Amino acid sequence: MNTRRTGAVVALAALLFTSACGGAEGAADNADGTTKVSVTTFGCEIWNTWAIGKGVYSKHRLDVELVRSGGGSAAVAAVLSGAADFGYVNGYTAINAYNTGFPIQMVSGVNVNALPPAKPAQGVFVGKDSPIKAAADLAGKKIAVNEINGINQIVTASWLKANGVEPDSVSFVALPFTEQIPAVLSGRVDAAQLGYSLLGNNNDNVRSLADPFASNDKIYIATYVAAKSFVGKGDAAKRFHEAITETAQQLNDPANKDEAFKLLSECQKVPAETLAAQPQNALEAAVDVAALDRMAQQMVDLKMLQKKPDLGPFVTDFARS
Amino acid sequence: MSGQALSRPIATSALAVGRGVRSLWLLALLLVVWEVAARMVGSLFVPPVSQIFGAFVDTWLSASPSSLFLSSQFRADVLPSLVRLGLGYGAATVLGVGLGILIGVWRPAGAFFNPLIRLGMSVPVTALLPIAIVLFGITSGMNVFLIALGCLWPILINTYDGVRGIDRTVVTAARSLRLTRRRYFLRVLLPGASPAIFAGMRISIGIALVLMVISELYAATAGLGFYIVSQQRLFQFPQLWSAIVLLALLGILFNAIFALVERVLLRWHRNVRPDSAESH
Known part of the structure; x- marks a missing residue:
């Protein structure tokens, strides 16, 4: 009986350590010089279908594996446990996680709200x-x-x-x-x-009634965060940001519009014409810290944060606009 | 009062304390291990126990004594959950016991309903969540329906088994005494089936708690499940754990109340006597 009880204590201790000890292990370098990184996804993102299809990630020596995540908080957990290198989260979730004390950094922006005169999305x-x-x-x-x-x-x-x-x-x-x-x-x-x-x-x-996103200033609808330890380990996070920047530039070029929706269509199984007709959010890889600051203030106003955190150390230097 | 008379209550109390320590030492040790491990690792997902208990008091018990220390958060999220649980469990008990007795007594009904009951038991109630939303909308009715449906089957089946399992000798003796239907029901059938009915009701308490939380994780505007999801999204893990602790305490409380009621109402039944319970 005592052995069983001691066993239970040891098992709990082991469980606590294994569940809590996980951490970003860093990206693994392949023999061909590329770095294998895992990136969380909610499904088919236009920038991922483009960057993979057009070889933008490869150009930046990144071998990207997409990992499905159920939401922003799951993505943060994945990044901190080492299950993913880059977590796809919205700006508010990222600020909230950082404010709670999670050791993460924002390495790239991707999607911001479509502001007038753009069509409401x-x-x-x-x-x-x-x-x-x-x-x-x-x-x-x-x-x-x-x-x-x-x-x-x-x-x-x-x-x-x-x-x-x-x-x-x-x-x-x-x-x-x-x-x-x-x-x-x-x-x-x-x-x-x-x-x-x-x-x-x-x-x-x-x-x-209105587009609530358009009634606000710039909002980061999609960003990427990584564990602080991962960012400090090598230049994979910087290369990832550069790949997203290049992808955003190419996708913002009207000449690439048809091809981009064709690639997205193959992933989403929805006709490219239908996708092209839908209003889109804007693409922006550089992170505007002032915009993030305003988002944090909104959270304070809504009593979701007690006080506005200092977001300076949160955004990596290479990701800032 | 003699010294011997004085020492007897002290000895009894000491024995009770000893029994308490014996049964709780593992839990205490686990909590200490949790506290130390969590502090060493520093994980924000699994905070130290002391932090969880601090959040528990702040979140649920921070009001004035005039409000029984129950905070506004408790009133906003726990009370709606308890009302849903009470209504769902109550409806399942009334329906389960009623139908169980009916099909237990009336054999053709038993044979007729048996396939339907087996089918109902086999369907995971959680799979009916989207249907419940369509039927009841985003109201407490949806939660009550799911809790009632989940609890119904164990109560119904146990009641049926209890009625069918009454000693044939007792039934024959009751018939030979020419008891009226009412007296037969109250003096023979109900007491004879009640241990099994209580067993079904006790199993259903745990099911009711699980379904209460699950049905509130989705399409709810208040409740303990809603609170847990909400805190997870806000990365407030001490608060999230405090809700889990509260659920555990509610489970323990309900079981204790049930054990007490069972012991009082089924005093006559050998299996619920403390001396016989210890022998199992």
């Missing part, structure tokens, strides 16, 4: 005949977002606040993107915040 959607006409009508209502305390909730809450609606008066409900519009149409929620590209065949059944 996102919306707060209500039913076509809904009596809700403006932000003020959403007080006391249910709004679907893809994850609680995620980027969509933060941006929507900021937009509500800017329009005189106290975000606490609204109930945010986490629903997968695919279930949000059916929930709006059946009246289970009053509104949903998602991108136009996720409306499916429901363009005519809903209308948008």
